Amino acid sequence: MKPTFLFYDYETFGTNLALDRPAQFAALRTDINFNPIGKPEIIYCCPPDDYLPQPEAVLITGITPQLTHSCGVNEAEFAKCIHKIFSVPNTCIIGYNNIRFDDEISRYLFYRNFYDPYSWGWENKNSRWDLLDVTRACCALRPDGIQWPKNNNGFPSFRLEHITKENHIFHDHAHDALSDVYATIALARLIKLKQPKLYNFFYTHRKKNQLKKLIKIPNMQILLYISGIFGNAKYNTTFITPLAWHPYNQNALIVYDLEKDVTPFLTLNSHKINSNLHTNDQSINRDAFHLPLKLIYINKCPIIAPANVLRVADAQRIKLDMPHYFSNFTKLKINPEILEKSILFYKKKQIFFYSENVDTQMYQSFFDNASRHIIHIIRHTAIEKLKTLNLTAYDHRIEKLLFRFRARNFAESLNASEKQDWLEYRRATFHPARIQAYIQKINMLYDMYQDNDAKKSLLKSLLNYTKEFISLLNTNHTHSHP
The missing domain is CATH 3.30.420.10 (Ribonuclease H-like superfamily/Ribonuclease H)
Incomplete structure (x- = not known):
């Protein structure tokens, strides 16, 4: 094809x-x-x-x-x-x-x-x-x-x-x-x-196998890296040096941001670095932006290129001080302990913020083969027969996800006890204080857009929807939608 x-x-x-x-x-x-x-x-x-x-x-x-x-x-x-x-x-x-x-x-x-x-x-x-x-x-x-x-x-x-x-x-x-x-x-x-x-280069290098060909860790190289985390004032551009692959994630590349001076990093203690390094952000260590270490995920189409792709005239136009970056690169090469230090930091156990809400637990772990098999079975089972599946031997998320899947999409498949469980869950989720705050936000926006009839109409519709939503919470039965 x-x-x-x-x-x-x-x-x-x-x-x-x-x-x-x-x-x-x-x-x-x-x-x-x-x-x-x-x-x-x-x-x-x-x-x-x-x-x-x-x-x-x-x-x-x-x-x-x-x-x-x-x-x-x-x-x-x-x-x-x-x-x-x-x-x-x-x-x-x-x-x-x-x-x-x-x-x-x-x-x-x-x-x-x-x-x-x-x-x-x-x-x-x-x-x-x-x-x-x-x-x-x-x-x-x-x-x-x-x-x-x-x-x-x-x-x-x-x-x-x-x-x-x-x-x-x-x-x-x-x-x-x-x-x-x-x-x-x-x-x-x-x-x-x-x-x-430019288009063809980055199209070719959208896949991780092609990106890996640009990365030569043992040689201590300089690469160009463009990402929104660096901000439009810097044209989203910096130079980096790849240090190592992440010890636990084969798609994550540990790099040093050459905008940052090497000397202060050498003196940082591990507690200070780890307190900022380990966040639950799946894409980049945004909270650790002031640190010189970054993780680049090569399965997320990062924009990486050889350093010489940036022409001198363009470096001047975007106000990139190239001697500054190359000076830091020289310091990096004569301090090889930074490599070991960087790997050690990422070897420390990552801190993840656990959530009780199964809807947010996708990145908690991959499903194993047995769980993937039962997921395939779920997808090909008639709705009315889903409740008969025994899921106790599989990933703990699956049973919770299946109940919510049925309740949200096929409420008619729930028995009386399940309907009551779902209603109680909804009532606990949308408690009176939350509903009150939600309506207050709608009213606040309505006041803000007093002179905008289109936005006021949208807010009126949303308020009517909310009122019907509330009325269903106060009944003893479920509907497909407000």
């Missing part, structure tokens, strides 16, 4: 990757030259009856829960449709900031609905890519031919709607999933047209 791109985007009811719910999915498949293949996919997802949308998200997207219930499907069907779209062989699944956001939404969606959260991104010659970091690289390294908007601070803005406007790309409804998909395709086409060598 010929390789294709699948450009996709979610609009969601909030920004919490594990707990908030998708509202809309849009995708369009193209060939490698961005010519559309088939028709676009648009699917709405109804929120379950144990969830209320974040009001701010509704204001941004314009999608109310009532809209999704009028034209959408439950989350089980939503996940099934998306997984089928993702599973076409030889597909590069791509978006704009998808690695950090949309792909995580997909993973949690599949986790809740008994699909493998990860395999869609690599099985059957599939891959992932993120145009946001490619766009950042283009701005820093090869800006010619593209207009680069500035934010209020005078630094480059990488908001999709800003870039499309500056380059006269049609983008009629920002934060509408399909509109964002079309805009992303147009931006990819523009980058490939104006900077084909």
Whole structure:
């Protein structure tokens, strides 16, 4: 099968990757030259009856829960449709900031609905890519031919709607999933047209096996690294030196950020470093940003390139003090104990913040083979027979996930006792204080947007939905939705 791109985007009811719910999915498949293949996919997802949308998200997207219930499907069907779209062989699944956001939404969606959260991104010659970091690289390294908007601070803005406007790309409804998909395709086409060598280099190096060829740890090398963690003021760019592979994660590369002076790091004690180093952030040690050590996950399409890709003129344009970085590299080479020290830090036990909520436990551990087998059985078992499965011998998460899966998507499959358990869970989750705070937020936003009829209409709809939601909590039976 010929390789294709699948450009996709979610609009969601909030920004919490594990707990908030998708509202809309849009995708369009193209060939490698961005010519559309088939028709676009648009699917709405109804929120379950144990969830209320974040009001701010509704204001941004314009999608109310009532809209999704009028034209959408439950989350089980939503996940099934998306997984089928993702599973076409030889597909590069791509978006704009998808690695950090949309792909995580997909993973949690599949986790809740008994699909493998990860395999869609690599099985059957599939891959992932993120145009946001490619766009950042283009701005820093090869800006010619593209207009680069500035934010209020005078630094480059990488908001999709800003870039499309500056380059006269049609983008009629920002934060509408399909509109964002079309805009992303147009931006990819523009980058490939104006900077084909840069585009092809990072397309080739989107996969970890190709990235590994750039990394030569024993030789103490300098590499260019572009990531949003460094900020637009620095054009998201730094130089790094790879030190070692993480002792427990083969996809994590320990690197030294050469912007940071080596001398203070040599004097730091292990307690000070470890108190900042170990966080529960799955993507990067953001809380440890002031430390020179970083983890780069090569399975997340990082933008890494040889140091000489940055031309002197471009280094001056983005105000990167190259002698400073190379001076730190020299210090690093004459202090080899930093390598041992770095590995030792990461060998210490990582601190994870355990949650009792099974919805948030995807990254707790991989499912073993037996559990993956029973998950496959669950997915192919008739809904009315799911309650008969004996799950006690498998991963403890599966039984809890299955009960929530049935309650959220197939309430009619619950017996009387299960319906009561679900109602009590919902009441405990949405206790009076939480409901009161939620309504207060809606009212506060309503006052804030007194002169905006469109936003007031959205907030009125959300308030009506909330009132119906509350009334169902006060009954002794369940409904499919408010």
